[in-house]
Amino acid sequence: MKAIFALFALLIGLPASAAQLTIELDHSSKTWQTADLLKHPQAQTVQIVDDVSYKRTMTYRAVPLALLLPGLKPESHLQAVALDGFAAELTAAPLLEKQGARAWLAVEDPAQPWPALADGKASAGPFYLVWTDPQAGHISPEQWPFQISGIKQLKTVAERFPALLPDPKLAADDPINQGFALFQKNCLACHRLNGAGDAQVGPDLNIPYNPTEYFGGDFLKRYIRDPQSLRHWPQAKMPAFAASVLPDGELDLLVGYLKHMAGRKQP
Numbered sequence: 001m002k003a004i005f006a007l008f009a010l011l012i013g014l015p016a017s018a019a020q021l022t023i024e025l026d027h028s029s030k031t032w033q034t035a036d037l038l039k040h041p042q043a044q045t046v047q048i049v050d051d052v053s054y055k056r057t058m059t060y061r062a063v064p065l066a067l068l069l070p071g072l073k074p075e076s077h078l079q080a081v082a083l084d085g086f087a088a089e090l091t092a093a094p095l096l097e098k099q100g101a102r103a104w105l106a107v108e109d110p111a112q113p114w115p116a117l118a119d120g121k122a123s124a125g126p127f128y129l130v131w132t133d134p135q136a137g138h139i140s141p142e143q144w145p146f147q148i149s150g151i152k153q154l155k156t157v158a159e160r161f162p163a164l165l166p167d168p169k170l171a172a173d174d175p176i177n178q179g180f181a182l183f184q185k186n187c188l189a190c191h192r193l194n195g196a197g198d199a200q201v202g203p204d205l206n207i208p209y210n211p212t213e214y215f216g217g218d219f220l221k222r223y224i225r226d227p228q229s230l231r232h233w234p235q236a237k238m239p240a241f242a243a244s245v246l247p248d249g250e251l252d253l254l255v256g257y258l259k260h261m262a263g264r265k266q267p
Helices: 002-013 034-038 092-096 175-186 219-225 248-261
Strands: 020-025 028-033 044-048 058-064 077-082 087-091 102-107 127-132 148-154
Touching: 028 034, 034 102, 044 127, 058 127, 077 092, 087 092, 087 175, 127 148, 175 248, 219 248
Parallel strands: 020 148
Antiparallel strands: 020 028, 044 058, 058 102, 077 087, 077 148, 102 127
16 A cells, blocks of 8 residues: 555656657657756757747747757758647758757746746647747748647658649749748648648638638738738737748748649649
């Protein structure tokens, strides 16, 4: 009986929010425990000004993400999957940078939990991809996935989801293909298109209708800039894309891709 009580005491003494993160690369796989990351020899305390998720300055215990991606090449492609179905598509090159915009894996300490993202919601933990000096790399809000449950190396979006591809007759540097690159960076984390994609958060952007078909004039651009200005409700999840993150020229390219894909619907 004493042994049972001792085991029970041990179990209830464990931190409820301790977690693990599996990073699957083509050449290796490693599962990190919260405690191991917090005591990682390269772990640092970093201050994030204007944190994308908390909308204020935050301080985290974090590890440079590049150190957790050994042997990864800049041209590789990763996907960070969150607990809520958010699937951030990430080109490896920015994650491996050691100067300018730098990626960090922030680790929530169960003994000092982060604040809730909003009333009735959980925190950004257990793991959160944050950036120092994000302006230097034009890092978008979709490159800040939180509540991460795993990171894995995958084939490129174009290889995995051909239904997203623009007309193959277009030149590689055509504005439509430039818009496709921006779609991958800014939209694919939450949305599918033609049923293609891994995200489970937002609606499909081509089936049954493309937003360029029901947003008249410049309303689609206004919506992307500030979703709450056109459709206001407390549960809205879509972030605003300021000009500092998505300049007007890039916004035009993104909308151009969407308009092009309205003519390439697939069942």
